[in-house]
Amino acid sequence: MSLRIRDRAGFAAGLLFLAVGAGAVGIARDYQIGSALHMGPGYFPIALGLLLAIVGAASVLRASVVTEDRPGRIALRPVLAIGAAVVVFAAGIDRIGLIPSVFVSALIASKATPRPNVAEAGLIAACLTILSAGIFYYGLKLPFSLF
């Protein structure tokens, strides 16, 4: 039997499960396990981690036997743009306030779409800023600072 990877999606998912499971067991080793009668904080996580690692290993092994369709191609542009927009919002909200954070974040999010248009993005961002300040700050009175 050759160990060629035929099911790449299953292989990658299996590796992920294996890594997370093994990692969880590694970290939870320091927690008290206890006994079945008095389960410590480590009992449940270690059991889950072990099971997850086993499922991950099984999925990795299965990947060399079964042929499935390939995993989807990563669309890097939306991942980066959406990720950046969210992180910018998170970084800004406590420091520069709601209005600049929403505006900048919406501008970056527009970059995720194909063929972004700067003028259009600016207009959308401006509308969203006014709308969110109106709804969340003035309407629902959530504790944000505007600037």
Add this chain to the structure above:
Amino acid sequence: MDLFAHLATGFGVALTPDNFLYCLLGATFGTLVGVLPGIGPLTTIAMLLPLTFKMTPVASLIMLSGIYYGAHHAGSTTAIMLNTPGDPSSLVICLDGHPMAKQGRAGPALCIAAIGSFFAGSFGVLLMALFSPPLAGVALKFAAPEYTSLVIVALIATVVLARGRFLLNIGMSLLGLLLGTVGTDIESGSARFTFDNPNLADGINFIVIAVGLFAFAEMISNLGRGRTTRPVPAPLRSLLPRRADLAASWKPILRGTILGSALGLLPGTGPMVSSFASYSLERQLARDKSRFGNGAIEGVAGPEAANNAAAITHFIPMLTLGIPAGAAMALMLGAMLVQGITPGPRMLTDHPDIFWGLLASMWLGNLMLLVLNLPMVGIWIKLLTIPYRFLVPAILVFCCIGVYSVNNAAFDVVLAAGFGALGYAFSLLRCQPMPLIVGFILGPILEQSLRRALLLSRGDLTVFVMRPISATLLILAVCLLGWAAFSMRERKQA
């Protein structure tokens, strides 16, 4: 009779001006997002959850469930008019609904879909009213061992019946359970998987996971697929179906309703599986199978009824047992926990106003959808043409504000971004997020009842098989696993 008294309470709650308004708002909003391209019911619920925290528990539940079934109703509109399903459960409506529209019969298709939905929704509500009290009565007798077994059955059913590959579903479920252990252990007070970060001391808020895994990930996948060009809607002439359409539809609607009501109860199946099952049933029963795929009205009536019946009966296990039967129900359960209400058998006795109010509002909401959707279908179709690039910044900003406002923690927003990336990776690897979110919600319940059960039995594991209800549930779990293994072998041979 008790039932009428309960229903009277329910309508009393649902018909107060505030609650009625929230019901209308929820149903309208659900329809709106149901027709908007690229936003499904899960994204909407995740996005709007934080807005509901300031409402009363009843109002927030009424509005969230309105969004949920509203979006299910509306999904068929886009399927018929544009051949793009608004949500996965209306995928099959495209098969015959869109051909009907192309033949100039969009009106009758929409009308039959609306009538079928309303009938199925009403039937679902009736079932819920009749069967929830006895079911909760049984569940009230459950002690820790029974609850442990029930949660195990639910998790296994989710894994077996969910779409996608069995092994990967198990992994996702375990991952969800593991994520549920993050935070301070209630019994010992020691911190688990917190990496000394105070933001994780109370565990991961489920809204962070929901927004990341559903809203953000869905947005990235949509953009990655490059769904930018919008098809042109089919022409809409007369709304009224012919007499022959009605004659051909009533039986499929009835069958779809019954099938959907049953499948909606099971964890992991829900609306989508129901609509598929109903479609294949109607095809099997049809004398002339070649009509299917070319605009057979049965192929619209049956699945649409099934999917709406299931959308309602989906609530029953969540409300009476505290077991969410799908991702949307896991989100609803999370919303209730945030409001300080634990769904489960005690809810019917402790918060009868909430349970019966919600139930009554569901029927009212379905009625509103019938009245609203048909005359306003022209407006909804206009909305279909909004380009996705306008929606992306809006969804993103509202999600960020929502996640932030739960704990006023910027850390949560970053964490949600991380779950968004993870969720996108899962979609590339064909892992379903549904078992994960159900596992995440049920994890703490499983651990607590397991601990309590073993404490009561003095560490004796046989307690789970010695008690009759618990043993029955576990046998059910084994049967489900056996069935899964069997059907996997079948598929391999085929």
